[in-house]
Amino acid sequence: xxxxxxxxxxxxxxxxxxxxxxxxxxxxxxxxxxxxxxxxxxxxxxxxxxxxxxxxxxxxxxxxxxxxxxxxxxxxxxxxxxxxxxxxxxxxxxxxxxxxxxxxxxxxxxxxxxxxxxxx
Numbered sequence: 644x645x646x647x648x649x650x651x652x653x654x655x656x657x658x659x660x661x662x663x664x665x666x667x668x669x670x671x672x673x674x675x676x677x678x679x680x681x682x683x684x685x686x687x688x689x690x691x692x693x694x695x696x697x698x699x700x701x702x703x704x705x706x707x708x709x710x711x712x713x714x715x716x717x718x719x720x721x722x723x724x725x726x727x728x729x730x731x732x733x734x735x736x737x738x739x740x741x742x743x744x745x746x747x748x749x750x751x752x753x754x755x756x757x758x759x760x761x762x763x
Contacts, residue, residue, distance in 0.1 A: 649704040651711065658684045659699070659707060662691075683711050687721075690714035 646660040662682040681699060683690040692714035696702070699710065 645700070647700055647707070649707045651704070651708045655685050655687075657707070657711060660684075661699075681710065681714065683714050687719065688716055689718040691717050 646658050648656060648658050650656050660682050661679055663677070663679040681692040681695045683692070690711060692710055695710055699707070702710070
């Protein structure tokens with residue numbers, strides 16, 4: 644399968660390829676057979692764009708980045724980071740969604756439910 648690589652303005656390398664529901668590596672089986680999309684994949688993320696130009700292979704990196712900006716995140720991969728106090732591997736807090744606390748602050752704490760956080 645043909646694939647194109649480009650580096651975005653943040654220095655992230657993306658591999659781009661046309662993917663589809665008939666492809667065994669496809670990300671989802673809930674779309675009709677024959678449906679295709681552009682798959683953007685970096686070390687940390689996979690994105691999918693449903694509507695894209697037929698000539699996407701000939702686009703410049705700036706034009707590909709414009710398509711990337713319109714694509715939806717399908718998979719987000721988090722880097723492990725060393726916890727400053729105990730040396731434990733935890734999720735990189737900058738990569739995690741801001742409304743979710745990924746690691747208890749003290750032993751025995753349970754994660755905070757964002758909906759109940761302000762109701763103490």
